[in-house]
Amino acid sequence: MGRYTGPVCRLCRREGEKLFLKGNRCTSPKCPLAKRAYAPGQHGSARIKLSNYGVQLREKQKVKRMYGVMEKQFRLYFHTASKTKGVTGKVLLQLLERRLDNVIFRLGLGVSRAQARQLVRHNFVWVNSRRVNIPSFLVGQDDIIEVKPKERSKEKIKEILEQSKERGVPSWLEFASQDLKARVTRLPEKSDITSTIQEQLIVELYSK
Numbered sequence: 001m002g003r004y005t006g007p008v009c010r011l012c013r014r015e016g017e018k019l020f021l022k023g024n025r026c027t028s029p030k031c032p033l034a035k036r037a038y039a040p041g042q043h044g045s046a047r048i049k050l051s052n053y054g055v056q057l058r059e060k061q062k063v064k065r066m067y068g069v070m071e072k073q074f075r076l077y078f079h080t081a082s083k084t085k086g087v088t089g090k091v092l093l094q095l096l097e098r099r100l101d102n103v104i105f106r107l108g109l110g111v112s113r114a115q116a117r118q119l120v121r122h123n124f125v126w127v128n129s130r131r132v133n134i135p136s137f138l139v140g141q142d143d144i145i146e147v148k149p150k151e152r153s154k155e156k157i158k159e160i161l162e163q164s165k166e167r168g169v170p171s172w173l174e175f176a177s178q179d180l181k182a183r184v185t186r187l188p189e190k191s192d193i194t195s196t197i198q199e200q201l202i203v204e205l206y207s208k
Helices: 009-015 023-027 052-067 071-083 088-097 100-106 113-121 155-167 199-206
Strands: 125-127 144-147 173-176 181-184
Touching (some): 071 088, 071 199, 088 100, 088 199
Antiparallel strands (some): 173 181
């Protein structure tokens, strides 16, 4: 599955808000969005009133970029959500939150989702005592997620945890920081997401 490899600060500027794609560095006063709070490009500073479609598109792009998902995969998530019992928008967010790279990020084992994805890809993570190196793997209730025992003593892991401790761990995850082991106590809800997301706009966009 492809991924975006360009400068991520452009993405925050394009959406007009901080997506925290660089983790703690996004809080720095040197953040490009703080210096240039307008879209990138030659005509980025122009004020353009968005149509309804434009508003829906921007919301979809924001969520895609926040979770590091490309268009094809995002459409698959929406298709799955639309076929699942429940409110489509909420199910869509639930699927995104259940991604293994996002879970590692939520646990504070990555300062950003990109770093969390790297830990997963480099075989640092086990799920239910089995190695899983697929960032899009969906965790389920009562799953046990842990850092591979051989990697637990590494200073880098401890340093990341220290940098991320202020972010906290969501209530749907139970985390033992000493053992670097977590359990999914329940499936995530919309209220567990700290970012402002209007998922109904995405549903309206894909329903046209």
